[in-house]
Amino acid sequence: MEYRVDEKVRYAKTHEWVRIEGAEAVIGISDHAQDKLSDVVFVELPAVGATLVAGNSCMVIESVKAAEEVFAPVTGIVTGRNEKLDKNPELVNKDPFGEGWLLRVKLSKPAEAEGLMDPGAYRKFMETV
Amino acid sequence: METKLHGWHVANAARMVDFGGWDMPVQYATGPREEHVRVREAAGLFDIDHMGRLSITGPGAVDFLQRVQTWDVTRIAPGRAHYSMLLNESGGVMDDIFVYHRNDPRAWLLVVNASNTRKDTAWLKENAAGYEVTIRDLGADTCLVALQGPEAKAILQPLVGDTDLSTLGFHHVVECSVSGSPSTLCTSGYTGEPGYEILLPAKGCETLWNGLLKAGESRRLIPCGLGARDSLRAEACLPLYGNEIDEETDPVSAGLARAAVRLEGHDFIGRKALAAIALSHARRLLVGFEMRDGGVPRHGYTIVRDGRTVGKVTTGLFSPTTGKYLGMGYVEPLLAAPGNEIEIVIRDARKPARIVERPFYTSPHWR
Numbered sequence: 001m002e003y004r005v006d007e008k009v010r011y012a013k014t015h016e017w018v019r020i021e022g023a024e025a026v027i028g029i030s031d032h033a034q035d036k037l038s039d040v041v042f043v044e045l046p047a048v049g050a051t052l053v054a055g056n057s058c059m060v061i062e063s064v065k066a067a068e069e070v071f072a073p074v075t076g077i078v079t080g081r082n083e084k085l086d087k088n089p090e091l092v093n094k095d096p097f098g099e100g101w102l103l104r105v106k107l108s109k110p111a112e113a114e115g116l117m118d119p120g121a122y123r124k125f126m127e128t129v
Numbered sequence: 130m131e132t133k134l135h136g137w138h139v140a141n142a143a144r145m146v147d148f149g150g151w152d153m154p155v156q157y158a159t160g161p162r163e164e165h166v167r168v169r170e171a172a173g174l175f176d177i178d179h180m181g182r183l184s185i186t187g188p189g190a191v192d193f194l195q196r197v198q199t200w201d202v203t204r205i206a207p208g209r210a211h212y213s214m215l216l217n218e219s220g221g222v223m224d225d226i227f228v229y230h231r232n233d234p235r236a237w238l239l240v241v242n243a244s245n246t247r248k249d250t251a252w253l254k255e256n257a258a259g260y261e262v263t264i265r266d267l268g269a270d271t272c273l274v275a276l277q278g279p280e281a282k283a284i285l286q287p288l289v290g291d292t293d294l295s296t297l298g299f300h301h302v303v304e305c306s307v308s309g310s311p312s313t314l315c316t317s318g319y320t321g322e323p324g325y326e327i328l329l330p331a332k333g334c335e336t337l338w339n340g341l342l343k344a345g346e347s348r349r350l351i352p353c354g355l356g357a358r359d360s361l362r363a364e365a366c367l368p369l370y371g372n373e374i375d376e377e378t379d380p381v382s383a384g385l386a387r388a389a390v391r392l393e394g395h396d397f398i399g400r401k402a403l404a405a406i407a408l409s410h411a412r413r414l415l416v417g418f419e420m421r422d423g424g425v426p427r428h429g430y431t432i433v434r435d436g437r438t439v440g441k442v443t444t445g446l447f448s449p450t451t452g453k454y455l456g457m458g459y460v461e462p463l464l465a466a467p468g469n470e471i472e473i474v475i476r477d478a479r480k481p482a483r484i485v486e487r488p489f490y491t492s493p494h495w496r
Contacts, residue, residue: 038144038356039162041447042423042454044476060476062425064161064356064447067476086423090162 004031005123006097010116012073013125017097018113025074025113028101029061029092032126037063040092043085045103050078052105054112059102061092070102074112080104132178133272133334143354149244151179154354161356165449168320168361169492172278172345173353174338177319181246182267182328183253185237189261194237195395197256198228199380199403202237203394205230210300210315214380214389215241215249216399220406221376224249225368225389229302229315238267238313240326242370256398272334276341276350277324277361279494284345285325289314299323299495308340319358321365322492363446366417366457366488372428372443373415373457381406382459383415384487413440413459416467417487424475426456426482431474439464442473448489455489456482 009017015033019026034040042062052058052072059070082101085091092100107113117125130151138145143154154176156164167173185194194202200213207230215223224245229238241249246268253264276285282294285307292305292314302315313328329337342350359369368374373383380386380403392404420426426445431438445456456473464471467486472479 038156039160041162042425044424062447064360065155067425067427093160 003035003126004097005119005126006030007119009097010073010113010118011122011125012071012116014071014073016070016073018073018116020107020110020113023110024079024104024106025076026101027073027103027105029070029096030122031096034093034096034100037061037065037068037092039064040089043082043089043092043102045081045085046078048078048081052076052078052103054109062089073116074105075108076105077108078103079106130179132176133331134176134178134274134338137335137338138176141352143352146355148179148355149242151243153179154352156354156356157352159351161354161360162449164351164353164357165360167349167351168278168322168353168357169450170279171349172276172280172284172324172351173320173357174341174345174350175275175277175353175358176338177275177326178273178334179243180273181239181241181243181249182271182273183239183241183250184265184267185239185262186265187260187262190237193257193260193262194228196260196397197253198226198239199390199397199399200228201391201394202228202230204391207232208302210302210317212389214385215252216380216397216403217376218399218402220379220399220402222370222374222378222380222383223252223376225370225374225385227315227317229313231302231313232304238328240273245370267328270331272329272331272337273326274329274334274338274341275318275320275324275326276345277318277320277353278322278350279492280345280348280350281322281324284341284348284350288340288344308337310337319367320361321367321488321490322361323494360446360449363444363455363457364448364450364488364490365492369444379403379406382411382413411462414462414465415443415457416460416465416484417455417457417489418471418473418482419485419489420454420456420473421481421483423454424473424480425454426458426473426475426480430458432458432460433472433474433479434464434470439471445473450490453489457487460484 057069058072430442432440440460442458
């Protein structure tokens with residue numbers, strides 16, 4: 001199975017992605033992650049203002065199979081949520097790097113993202129899992 | 130264990146999971162949601178070869194069946210099938226089964242749950258002492274598949290020769306040929322849609338499976354996995370052994386007594402206990418409920434009311450057909466009426482839900 005890899009984002013080993021936009025970042029899960037989840041049926045997003053700590057569980061995505069935790073790839077404060085997922089959780093499957101984004105955060109430790117994998121490293125990483 | 134179609138699934142990008150010791154396709158590339166929708170709108174083909182089937186023959190077959198299962202089989206005419214149960218002495222459900230009365234009056238067939246096949250077979254043999262019956266496992270010689278959905282009849286008709294499928298009512302059994310192979314067809318299923326469960330000969334079953342898929346291509350037939358099978362049966366509120374029913378559960382509390390049991394006409398194992406249960410006040414009753422907001426109630430979650438635990442979820446799902454988050458579970462009898470408010474504990478948070486009528490979905494495709 002060939003998974004899509006977005007070239008403009010960085011990846012965590014737990015298959016979340018981060019797109020840096022100035023002092024903020026957009027967070028989602030990768031194509032690989034959405035495929036492993038199977039059909040997403042509910043996304044439980046944290047509230048605006050919630051604090052994310054890199055590596056910690058920050059929200060839950062429910063698929064037809066199970067409720068799966070999403071781990072924060074960076075540390076920051078939630079400034080925006082993809083409200084469309086409330087009615088259309090399947091966007092996470094259909095467009096994981098686009099319309100299926102999850103959260104927007106204000107970065108507390110902007111340098112942290114440097115520690116995440118670039119697209120090339122993530123491609124190699126996927127071959128090992 | 131592997132079904133006879135295992136190689137086909139693997140070659141066709143199925144995602145495989147363990148189900149009661151069987152390596153089964155949970156979904157194909159299409160995905161469980163689309164597979165579900167396809168069965169409601171067109172048709173789906175399921176490998177259910179993991180299910181057990183036991184032929185019961187011999188002059189003592191009727192007396193034996195009257196003793197070991199809960200339906201009065203003298204009421205099942207040749208060419209008909211009926212839902213039934215095997216109970217333990219306390220009235221607990223050992224298995225829920227289908228009893229086929231094949232056209233030869235002495236040929237009976239029991240279709241049992243995959244995970245219970247070994248247990249049932251041993252128990253039936255143990256209770257066969259004194260009856261002139263032969264119990265034979267047909268698992269190796271046959272392959273069981275299910276063709277389900279409103280287009281199932283149109284897809285199957287050209288393959289079955291002289292057999293006129295439109296003459297068959299619900300739960301009819303007929304011996305016929307499918308693409309030239311001697312098969313047994315039952316108008317039954319586990320999806321809430323009209324359709325067929327087809328017992329094919331083991332030899333050449335993959336060719337027949339491919340033939341069915343080809344025959345249904347223009348009517349949007351696709352293979353479907355256990356994921357869709359589970360969400361389809363849950364919308365129709367059909368029980369799953371291990372979720373809604375088990376040996377600690379009786380058919381009365383599960384609301385299945387009317388469908389599966391006839392107390393009159395025969396003295397079956399568990400009858401005495403069940404008659405007493407039917408006359409006493411149930412400790413708990415199976416209900417259906419609807420979540421007010423998003424969130425999937427899952428098997429084993431706690432049901433509360435006014436801060437007090439009042440029951441447990443047996444099955445939960447996002448229902449593709451209704452667009453709702455639905456579940457079934459056992460609650461205290463006083464709370465069981467539709468309209469009552471309950472809460473489901475999901476990840477330490479109480480989420481509001483309301484008890485509703487079952488089933489959640491009734492197919493408009495029954496004629």
